[in-house]
Amino acid sequence: MSSPLLALRQVVKNYGGVRALRGVDFDLRAGEVHALLGENGAGKSTLIKIVTGAHAPDGGTITIEGQLIAELTPAVARTLGIACIYQQPALFPDLTVAENLALRLDATTAHARVDWTARRTYATALLARIGADISPDAEVRYLSMPEQQLVEIACVLGSGARIVIMDEPTASLTQKEQHLLYAVVHDLRKNGVGVIYISHRLEEIFALADRVTVLRDGQSVGTQALRDINEAGLIRLMVGREVAQVFPAAESAPGAPVLSLLGVGCNASGVHDVSFEVRAGEIFGLGGLVGAGRTELARILFGLTPADYGQIKLAGETLQLSSPQQAVSHGIAYVPEDRRRHGVVLELALEQNITMAIHRRLFPTTWLRFGAERALALDYIRALAIKCAGPDAPGGSLSGGNQQKVALARWLATRPKLLILDEPTQGVDVGAKTEIHKIIRRLADEGLAVILISSDLPEVIGMSDRIGVMAHGTLRAILPGGSDPRTVMAAALGTAA
């Protein structure tokens, strides 16, 4: 057999101390659709970044049609005919469709004259070829998300790429556009293009792909022809390991319900018909894949995107949450996902970060009391074992895990009834992770109701008393803590559990 279109051998990539890829082998043949599957953080995105030249690998070799590529940069990748469709379209919103296509596809020099008539005709032809009903003169900003995605697809088609990567291309598409996309994939395969297809939707993978490679913890755990494997087998490959980590056990039984949701939904954020209850002293895990609607649900509960329908009850009282101030005053605390952006103010001193949400209570007489502030900050620094130079050290001087603790301290200082944690251990080292787990469990044991959103499967299974699994904007299943990871993954993938 001739050499494969693309071959990766023992590719290694480290980000700081995190080993994202630990020696991955991957083959792509001409005229095949090769699915890439794995949990969040298994290394799929990293692998793609290496193939598109966005990141250079720390080790291993990349071969394209038998030729060893010494240095793969984005420009080299482009000349080699590697193209990528990302989850989110990356077009210029102020330019028209034809202009966008021209920008991407014209490899002419900056001062060359542009033949707009030809470009327009070409754009029309491309759009017709994928069956999209979009005017080439439409400004991209006025196109819907799916339409923009179709323009992206047209771009890739027009570039004549030999290797096409599709990263969750159907995430923003409706049924109709999905079928257009599938037709394009078939078309590409027929023309001998190699397609790397990433998706969480198993039915899609079974319908489209020829082979599948499963990544787990930065390693390839096997490449299989799809006719040789079934859904259960794939899920087993993805999850694989047993839950080896030890998680702190609950010391008290959950008490009365604190939060109860009944048919809650919000049209703007795509969350619909969510119902569940969280009790005092209980950790309610929210599992699911990225984009399943977990953060969106948290934002509803914190009044950031108010619910359109349904009932939210906190400690028996029905709430209309339309601003974070209201949520805070009712005793809801939310530690957001991206702490670098919305958790800790890096320029402000630690103590100021901690007291940020409780000015009214701590300083009832308007004047700031620096002594009281410092005492409070020291209490939390001790209670959460925050490693810092002192309460006046700026937030930016702390490590990731300690920043997370500061964000946590700010919200604990509001003395909440309900604590929502969104990916509290993301990007945190192992030691700090265990510490944060212990803190969360201790808070629950002290009677706090906790909602724990986590994409880390062992974490959400090991920490939670009950696990709500979300998929496509709604709650799919509520499973007991310590459930079989395969059951959780099956629910998250939306297959029959």
Add this chain to the structure above:
Amino acid sequence: MKRYFRELSVLGALLAVLLGLALLAPAFFSPQPLLTLITREAPTLVVACGMACVIITRQIDISVGSIFSVCSVCAGLLAARGWPLALVLPASVGLGALFGAFNGFLVAVLRLPSIVVTLATMVTLRQGLNLVRQGEFVNLPDHVQWFGLSQTAGQLVLVSTALGLLVAQALAMRHIAAGRYIYAVGTDAETARLAGIRPQLVTLLVFVFIGALTGLGAMMNLAQSPQVQPLTGNGLELKVIAAVVVGGVAISGGRGNLWGAFAGLLLLACVSPALTHLHVEAYWEKAVHGAIILLAVIADGLRSRQSNR
């Protein structure tokens, strides 16, 4: 010490200039001219205090010069009609606050970029004033100049008002929660919002505040001359922004304080008399100002690059 390095370095530069003047042109320090110089800068200082707040909130207001003119002319007309100063003063402050509220509404509620909003206000007010007044001067009744006091007493009143405001506001910025909200909103509006602070309200109030201070500054300027000329306040916005930036308030918001802005203002204000005393042509003033601003901005750039590492 390290934390206030930027402010202290401006203070150092100011002291160096003063020391140089003391050695080369001791005449600079004769009391009456010096008091006149400081009095002339008092209205600017008041507006600069407001500008520091605006810039710390990561906004900008370039309409202060025009608001200053309109307030001056209106206050002058009211005084000329025989209104007592006790009514003219609040009228001027209120008018300024009203313009500020207009800017603030567009920026905070409609979320328009402040540079465009205040550019529009700046041009509209300036042209509107020209249209209505046709460049006419307003002659003030005698009791307005120096508030009817002697010149020295009037000057002392103005200077102490400005300094009093500076101290009060500097203390408030540090010791009142509202002051901290300003810094929080300027560094990270979204985090502030998640922490229950209302960034829109803070932004609106900051604009109202600078408007009111501009109205007050206009009154303080009015009291220094027998008439109001309609071009008064021209270029004030640049002077004030320059002083604040030289004083170490980060144009990207969230950093800086009033003491730095004060030192920056004095440093820039010293340039013109220093040049006169050193017998350098006055044309060089703007060039020296430009050099000082450039130096300050470069220093900030180097600092932030260092801290990003």
